[in-house]
Amino acid sequence: MPTSFTTPRTPQLRGPDRRRADRRASARAAADRRVADRRDEHAAGHAAVDAVPCPDLPDRPDLPDRPESTSPKGPIPMRRPAPPPHRGVDLRPSTRRSGPGLAGAVTRLAAAVLLVGGTAVLPVVVWRALGGPGAVDWQRVLRSGRVDGDTVVALGLVVFTLLWAWFAITAISEVARVLAWRRRPTAVLPVIEPTPTGAVRRLVRAALVSTSTVVGASVASLSGAMAAGATLVPPSSAVVDVATVDAAGTGDPYDHVTGRGSAGRDTPVRRSPAVPDTVRSSGRDTPYSVAARLGDPGLRDRIIELNRGARTPTGGTWTGGVFPVGMTVSVPAGALRDDAVTWIPYTVVEGDSVYRIATRLAAGDHRRVRDVADLIIERNVGRTMADGTVFDDPSLVRIGWVLDVPAAGAWSASGAAAPGTVATHVVARGESYWSIAEDHVADHADTAAVADLAHELVVHNAPLLGHDLPEMLHPGDVVEVIVHDESAVEVPTVEPAVEVPAIEPAGDAAFPADRPRPDVVIRPTVASTVASTVASTVATPPPVDAPAPSPTAPATTTPTPRSPTDAAEAAAADVPAGRAPVTTSLAAGVLVCAGALGLVESRRRQQLRRAGTGARAVVPDARVQHTERLVRSLDATQRAVRLDLALRSVGHALVGTGGYVLAAILTAEGAVTVILDRPGRQPTDGWVPGSSPDRWLLPATVADVDVARSARLAGQPCPALVHLGRVAVDDGRPGDGELFVDLEAFGLVCLDADPGTDPETDPAARANDADAADAADAADAADAADAADAADAADAADAADAADAVLRAIATSLAVSPVGETLRLITHGLDPAVHLGNANAEWAPDFDVALDLAASALGSTPTAIGHRRTFELRSRGTGGEAWEPVVVVSDVDSLEPSALRELVDVTRGGGRGLAVVLRHAVAGASLTVRAHATGWDLERLGITVVPIGLAPVHVADLSGLLHAADHPMIEVSTGDVAVVEVAAASTLALAAGAPDRQRHARRDRPDRPDPAPAPWHEPEWALMVRVLGGVDIVTRDGTSVAFERGKSLELTVWLAHHREHATRSAARAALWEHEVRDATFANIVSDARRSLGRALPPPHDEEWIGRTLTDQLPLHPLVCTDAEMLQARLAASAGLAPAEAIEVLRPGVALVREQPFAGTDHLWPATEGLASALTLLVTSATTELASHHLALGDIDGVFWATGQGLKVLSGQEDLIGLRMRAHHQRGDIAGVRREWETYERAITAESWSDGEPSPKLLTLRRELLNR
Incomplete structure (x- = not known):
C-alpha cells in the first residue's frame, strides 16, 4: 500500500507550552528522520547483486518493537522494503552503517569538490600560472623550428585545454540530464558504460543524486568489485522470492534509474542468484531480441554490459550487434524461467x-x-x-x-x-505480417487462416508501431500476436x-x-x-x-518412458547389440573431398590448357553434377590446407627432438590438436599445451599466414594421414572435431569390427540372453537356437559390412589424399575402383603378393634411414628424397601364425616407411580400432570415434566425377564459320608462318564465298552482369548495384545465365542445397527487383525481373552479361581484317578482370560446367585478338591480349605460344626462354600433374631457338 500522510489536528499553545511542544515535535521529527535514513540505507543494501544476502536489522527497542512511528505528517509503516529488480548493481554490506547518511554525505561532498575543482578551479590555476592559451606566442613557437621548453609548455597547455573542455562538456551535459530526470520522475537515466566519459558521468551522479543507493551502484559499476566487507553467499544458498514494491511511495531515486515500477502501481520483483544465466545464440539474436524473449525489453542494456568483450565461437570478441551463431550469451541472473x-x-x-x-x-x-x-x-x-x-x-x-x-x-x-x-515477436530482416502469420498457424497451406491472422496483426500493431504504411515492418520491431x-x-x-x-x-x-x-x-x-x-x-x-498424433487419440500405443533410463532401455531393446555406428556419406570425409576436388580442378585445367579456340566444354550429366555439389558442400579444401600447415609446423618444431605425431584433431572452428608420441615436450611456434601432457594445441585464432612462417620450412611429415572419423568421446569427455591418424606412425593398424560381448558386463547382451531364455521357455528350444544363430549371423554380416565400409574409405582417402601425393598404395581384397585412377596404386591378388610389392616399393629405405624415423627426415626436407611411404590395405580374414609374427616384427614401432591396415584384430598390433554399440575405441589414444565409411556407390560416383573432369574438350564442327575461324587462328598461331596464313585463312576456301561483313554494332543494354572476375552488376555509367542480400545478387546472375530455363523451381534447386520456404524465396526475388530498380528504373510498365502467374521467372532483355558481350564481339570479329577485328574484339577482351566467378562460393557454376565454358571463351577471344596483333606486328598488343587470357588460365598453350612468337619476332631470344620457363613452372606446380610439357609447344620452342 502507498504510504499515506495525514496532518493531525493540534491545540493552539502559547508561551512556554508552545516552545516545549515545538521542542518535543522537533525531537520526534529528528528521530523519525533517523529511522527513515536507516530504512533507506537498509534498502540501498539490496541494490544489485542478488546472491549477497541482506541481513536483518538487529533487535532494538526503537525499531522492531514499535510497529509504526508517528510524525507530524502521520504514521510511517515499519516494513522491510523489497529489493530492486535484478537489473541493478547490489552492494549489501554485512553490517549497518555507523552513522545515518554519513557515507552518502561524504561521497556527495567528495564528488562535488572534484567536479568544482576540475571544472573551475584547476583551469584557473593552470591558466594563471602559464598565462592562458592567448598568452603563448604561437607564431614564434612555429617559426622557431626546434623543440625547446616554451614549445613543450605550449603543447602541454593545448592538450590540457582540450582535456578540460572534454571534462567540462561531459560534466555539464550530465548535470543537465540529471536535472531533467529530477523534474520528470518517470524519466530513466541511461546505463553508464565503463569508459572515461562514463567515469565523469558517475562523478556527476554521485554529487547530485542524494540516495546512497545510486552512489553505491555508481561506485560499484566504476570499480567493478564488491565493497569491502560484503558477504558472499554461494548460488545454491540463494533464495528466490517475490516482493511488492511501491515505486511512488519509497521515494527511492534508484527506482527511476533502473526503470523499476511506476507511480500508483505495485511491481513484482524477482530476486535471483548473482551468477548470470546463459542462452545460446541462433545467429539471429540481438540484445534487444534476447531481452524481448525474456519478457523485459528493458534488459537490453544489461545484456550488452554482461556480454561486451565476451568470446565468440570463432575466437573473436563481441563488441555489439548480432550475436554470432553458437555464442553463449549471458543474461541477468534470474531472468530465465526456472521451468x-x-x-x-x-x-x-x-x-x-x-x-x-x-x-x-x-x-x-x-x-x-x-x-x-x-x-x-x-x-x-x-x-x-x-x-x-x-x-x-x-x-x-x-x-x-x-x-x-x-x-x-x-x-x-x-x-x-x-x-x-499477448505474445511478442521480434521482426527479423525479410519478415512481413504474412510470414509472421504463417509461423503462427497450424497449416501453412491454409491461406484463409493465414490471411485472417495477418489482417488481425496489421489492425492491432499498426497503431502501436506508427509507420507511415500500416503494412510496413522494420527489423527489430516488436509485433504483438494476440492469443485468444x-x-x-x-x-x-x-x-x-x-x-x-x-x-x-x-x-x-x-x-x-x-x-x-x-x-x-x-x-x-x-x-x-x-x-x-x-x-x-x-x-x-x-x-x-x-x-503427428491425433488430438483425440494417444500418440503412441506404448507408454512413453518417464525417465532417461527407461528410454535408454526401450531404445536398447530395439537396436541390436554389437552393431557399431559408421557414418556413410561421401561428404563426410575431409581428405577424400579435398583430394577429389583438387584432382578434378587439376584435370580440368590440363584439358583447358590443351584446348584450342575451337573447343567446347562438355556439360556433365546430372549424376556428376550432384556428386560434385555434394563434395563441394563440405568446404573441405580450406580445412585440409589448415591441417597440412599445422602438421608441417609441428614437424619443424619437432626436428632434432625425436618426437613425432600419432594423430591430429581438427575442429570446425579451425583449432588443431596434435597427439605426440610421449608427454613432456614443450610447444613452440604458436602452439600451446593441450588438454593432456602429450598434446599440443594450435588455437583457431592463429591465422594460416602465421602458421605458414614455420610450415614452409618443413616438408609434409605425415603423407599416410587418413581421416578416421568424428570424435565422440575424448578422454572420458564429449569429443569435438575430426580425428586424423598417421598410419605409418603406428605401423600395423587393425579394425576389430566384431569384438564380441560379455553377458556379465554388457547390458544389451544380458537382455538378449534373457529374451532367448524366455523364448526357449515359451517355444521349442531348437527354434530358439536357430533364431539365435540367425541373429548372430546377421550381426556378423553387419559388422563385416561396417568394417568393409571403413576399409574402403581408408583406401579411397589414401588414393586421392592431398597430403599424400607421393604415397604408394597397395590393396588386396578391395575393388580396384578405390584407386580412382591413381598411378601410384596397385592391386594384389593375395596378401603375400601385396607384401612383396610393398617390399619392392620400399626398397632400401629401412636401411638408409638407420635408427631415424621418416617423420623427421621429411620434416627436414633435405637430401632430395621424399621418403614416400607404402601402405597396404587388406581385408584378409586370417593369416598364418608365422606370417603374423613376421608382420608384427616388421611394423613394430612404425615410422619406417611401411603401414599395414587389416580388417581383423592381431595380437601385438600398434593400434586396434575396436567397435562396440556406441562407437569405435582407440584405446591407445583414449578416443572413441564414429568412423567414416564409403559404400561402393560412393566410389563409383567419385570415379564418374574424375572421369568427366578428364574428358577432352569437344572440337566444334566446321559448319560454324565464326568458331572455325577462331580454331584456325589458334592452329596457325603455333605453326610456322602463322601470321601470313592467318591473314589469308578465309581465302583458302574457294567453296565458301566470303561475303562482305556488315558493320557491327554493340547490342543495346542497360545493366551488365559481370562474371569474368568478381561478380557484380553495373549500369552503363559504371555504377554498381547494391543488394541487401547476397542471394539476391546470386539469383540475378543465375537468371542471366539460364534465360531459356529461368524457372522458380530450377533457381531454388541451384541456389540452395536444402528446401527453402516460399516466403524466403519471394523475399529474395523482391529484393532483387527492388535493388535493380533502385539502381536504374526499368522501362515503363516493365520490371527487370518479370512477374508471371507461372513458374517462369524471366529476366529483362536489357540485362546482359559481360560473357555474352564478349561472345558477340568474338563472333562479329570472324572474317574481318586484323585492324577491324581488333577494333571490335578489344573492348570485349577488356571486360576480363580475373577468373570467372572469382571470390564467390557458388556451387552451380562449377558443377554445371559454366566456369569451364567461360574460361574457354576468354582464352579463345584473347588468342584471336593476340593473333591479329601479331599479324600487324603490334608486339605490345600481343602481350596485353595474352596477359588478359593468362589471368584466367595460367600456362594456356596457345597463349604461351603466341607470346613466344612475339618475343622471337622482336628478336628477344631470352624472352622466348623466359616464357618457356614460366610455362614449365605452371605445369610443375599443378597437383597430380606429371610435369610433361606439351609436344606442340616443345616443337615450337625448338623451332624458334634454332632459327
Missing part, C-alpha cells in the same frame, strides 16, 4: 525442418509452433552432428541428424503464451511426435508387423553420446517419419 524441460532425441527424416518438427509437436496449436521451434534451435545450434557437420544454420537440417526436441508438456511451461495473453482465450476449449494432452518402440516382442498387436519401427536413440549421459549416431549409420535402417 525444467525434458528433452528426447528425434531423428530427422526427408522433408523435415525445424518448424515442421515444431508444428507436429504443437499438435495443431499454431501459437506454440514458434516457441517450440525456438527451443529446438537454442538447444541444438552449435552441436556437431553424426555426419561431422556443425548445426549452425537453423534453416537447414539434414536427413539422419539426431536433434533434441522437448518432450510432452515441456514447452508449454517454457515460453508458450497462455490463452488470453480458449479456456472453454478442452485441449488434449499432446505426446511428442517421436514414437518410442515397445519393449514387448515385435509381433505384439499393439505395433503392427507391416509398419516399420522408427529408431529412437536416448542419450542420458556423456558415455552414451555416441549412441545418437546409430540412427544415421549403415548399420541401422533409415528412420520413418512418425505422423
Whole structure:
C-alpha cells in the first residue's frame, strides 16, 4: 500500500507550552528522520547483486518493537522494503552503517569538490600560472623550428585545454540530464558504460543524486568489485522470492534509474542468484531480441554490459550487434524461467525442418509452433552432428541428424503464451505480417487462416508501431500476436511426435508387423553420446517419419518412458547389440573431398590448357553434377590446407627432438590438436599445451599466414594421414572435431569390427540372453537356437559390412589424399575402383603378393634411414628424397601364425616407411580400432570415434566425377564459320608462318564465298552482369548495384545465365542445397527487383525481373552479361581484317578482370560446367585478338591480349605460344626462354600433374631457338 500522510489536528499553545511542544515535535521529527535514513540505507543494501544476502536489522527497542512511528505528517509503516529488480548493481554490506547518511554525505561532498575543482578551479590555476592559451606566442613557437621548453609548455597547455573542455562538456551535459530526470520522475537515466566519459558521468551522479543507493551502484559499476566487507553467499544458498514494491511511495531515486515500477502501481520483483544465466545464440539474436524473449525489453542494456568483450565461437570478441551463431550469451541472473524441460532425441527424416518438427509437436496449436521451434534451435545450434557437420544454420537440417526436441508438456511451461495473453515477436530482416502469420498457424497451406491472422496483426500493431504504411515492418520491431482465450476449449494432452518402440516382442498387436519401427536413440549421459549416431549409420535402417498424433487419440500405443533410463532401455531393446555406428556419406570425409576436388580442378585445367579456340566444354550429366555439389558442400579444401600447415609446423618444431605425431584433431572452428608420441615436450611456434601432457594445441585464432612462417620450412611429415572419423568421446569427455591418424606412425593398424560381448558386463547382451531364455521357455528350444544363430549371423554380416565400409574409405582417402601425393598404395581384397585412377596404386591378388610389392616399393629405405624415423627426415626436407611411404590395405580374414609374427616384427614401432591396415584384430598390433554399440575405441589414444565409411556407390560416383573432369574438350564442327575461324587462328598461331596464313585463312576456301561483313554494332543494354572476375552488376555509367542480400545478387546472375530455363523451381534447386520456404524465396526475388530498380528504373510498365502467374521467372532483355558481350564481339570479329577485328574484339577482351566467378562460393557454376565454358571463351577471344596483333606486328598488343587470357588460365598453350612468337619476332631470344620457363613452372606446380610439357609447344620452342 502507498504510504499515506495525514496532518493531525493540534491545540493552539502559547508561551512556554508552545516552545516545549515545538521542542518535543522537533525531537520526534529528528528521530523519525533517523529511522527513515536507516530504512533507506537498509534498502540501498539490496541494490544489485542478488546472491549477497541482506541481513536483518538487529533487535532494538526503537525499531522492531514499535510497529509504526508517528510524525507530524502521520504514521510511517515499519516494513522491510523489497529489493530492486535484478537489473541493478547490489552492494549489501554485512553490517549497518555507523552513522545515518554519513557515507552518502561524504561521497556527495567528495564528488562535488572534484567536479568544482576540475571544472573551475584547476583551469584557473593552470591558466594563471602559464598565462592562458592567448598568452603563448604561437607564431614564434612555429617559426622557431626546434623543440625547446616554451614549445613543450605550449603543447602541454593545448592538450590540457582540450582535456578540460572534454571534462567540462561531459560534466555539464550530465548535470543537465540529471536535472531533467529530477523534474520528470518517470524519466530513466541511461546505463553508464565503463569508459572515461562514463567515469565523469558517475562523478556527476554521485554529487547530485542524494540516495546512497545510486552512489553505491555508481561506485560499484566504476570499480567493478564488491565493497569491502560484503558477504558472499554461494548460488545454491540463494533464495528466490517475490516482493511488492511501491515505486511512488519509497521515494527511492534508484527506482527511476533502473526503470523499476511506476507511480500508483505495485511491481513484482524477482530476486535471483548473482551468477548470470546463459542462452545460446541462433545467429539471429540481438540484445534487444534476447531481452524481448525474456519478457523485459528493458534488459537490453544489461545484456550488452554482461556480454561486451565476451568470446565468440570463432575466437573473436563481441563488441555489439548480432550475436554470432553458437555464442553463449549471458543474461541477468534470474531472468530465465526456472521451468525444467525434458528433452528426447528425434531423428530427422526427408522433408523435415525445424518448424515442421515444431508444428507436429504443437499438435495443431499454431501459437506454440514458434516457441517450440525456438527451443529446438537454442538447444541444438552449435552441436556437431553424426555426419561431422556443425548445426549452425537453423534453416537447414539434414536427413539422419539426431536433434533434441522437448518432450510432452515441456514447452508449454517454457515460453508458450497462455490463452488470453499477448505474445511478442521480434521482426527479423525479410519478415512481413504474412510470414509472421504463417509461423503462427497450424497449416501453412491454409491461406484463409493465414490471411485472417495477418489482417488481425496489421489492425492491432499498426497503431502501436506508427509507420507511415500500416503494412510496413522494420527489423527489430516488436509485433504483438494476440492469443485468444480458449479456456472453454478442452485441449488434449499432446505426446511428442517421436514414437518410442515397445519393449514387448515385435509381433505384439499393439505395433503392427507391416509398419516399420522408427529408431529412437536416448542419450542420458556423456558415455552414451555416441549412441545418437546409430540412427544415421549403415548399420541401422533409415528412420520413418512418425505422423503427428491425433488430438483425440494417444500418440503412441506404448507408454512413453518417464525417465532417461527407461528410454535408454526401450531404445536398447530395439537396436541390436554389437552393431557399431559408421557414418556413410561421401561428404563426410575431409581428405577424400579435398583430394577429389583438387584432382578434378587439376584435370580440368590440363584439358583447358590443351584446348584450342575451337573447343567446347562438355556439360556433365546430372549424376556428376550432384556428386560434385555434394563434395563441394563440405568446404573441405580450406580445412585440409589448415591441417597440412599445422602438421608441417609441428614437424619443424619437432626436428632434432625425436618426437613425432600419432594423430591430429581438427575442429570446425579451425583449432588443431596434435597427439605426440610421449608427454613432456614443450610447444613452440604458436602452439600451446593441450588438454593432456602429450598434446599440443594450435588455437583457431592463429591465422594460416602465421602458421605458414614455420610450415614452409618443413616438408609434409605425415603423407599416410587418413581421416578416421568424428570424435565422440575424448578422454572420458564429449569429443569435438575430426580425428586424423598417421598410419605409418603406428605401423600395423587393425579394425576389430566384431569384438564380441560379455553377458556379465554388457547390458544389451544380458537382455538378449534373457529374451532367448524366455523364448526357449515359451517355444521349442531348437527354434530358439536357430533364431539365435540367425541373429548372430546377421550381426556378423553387419559388422563385416561396417568394417568393409571403413576399409574402403581408408583406401579411397589414401588414393586421392592431398597430403599424400607421393604415397604408394597397395590393396588386396578391395575393388580396384578405390584407386580412382591413381598411378601410384596397385592391386594384389593375395596378401603375400601385396607384401612383396610393398617390399619392392620400399626398397632400401629401412636401411638408409638407420635408427631415424621418416617423420623427421621429411620434416627436414633435405637430401632430395621424399621418403614416400607404402601402405597396404587388406581385408584378409586370417593369416598364418608365422606370417603374423613376421608382420608384427616388421611394423613394430612404425615410422619406417611401411603401414599395414587389416580388417581383423592381431595380437601385438600398434593400434586396434575396436567397435562396440556406441562407437569405435582407440584405446591407445583414449578416443572413441564414429568412423567414416564409403559404400561402393560412393566410389563409383567419385570415379564418374574424375572421369568427366578428364574428358577432352569437344572440337566444334566446321559448319560454324565464326568458331572455325577462331580454331584456325589458334592452329596457325603455333605453326610456322602463322601470321601470313592467318591473314589469308578465309581465302583458302574457294567453296565458301566470303561475303562482305556488315558493320557491327554493340547490342543495346542497360545493366551488365559481370562474371569474368568478381561478380557484380553495373549500369552503363559504371555504377554498381547494391543488394541487401547476397542471394539476391546470386539469383540475378543465375537468371542471366539460364534465360531459356529461368524457372522458380530450377533457381531454388541451384541456389540452395536444402528446401527453402516460399516466403524466403519471394523475399529474395523482391529484393532483387527492388535493388535493380533502385539502381536504374526499368522501362515503363516493365520490371527487370518479370512477374508471371507461372513458374517462369524471366529476366529483362536489357540485362546482359559481360560473357555474352564478349561472345558477340568474338563472333562479329570472324572474317574481318586484323585492324577491324581488333577494333571490335578489344573492348570485349577488356571486360576480363580475373577468373570467372572469382571470390564467390557458388556451387552451380562449377558443377554445371559454366566456369569451364567461360574460361574457354576468354582464352579463345584473347588468342584471336593476340593473333591479329601479331599479324600487324603490334608486339605490345600481343602481350596485353595474352596477359588478359593468362589471368584466367595460367600456362594456356596457345597463349604461351603466341607470346613466344612475339618475343622471337622482336628478336628477344631470352624472352622466348623466359616464357618457356614460366610455362614449365605452371605445369610443375599443378597437383597430380606429371610435369610433361606439351609436344606442340616443345616443337615450337625448338623451332624458334634454332632459327
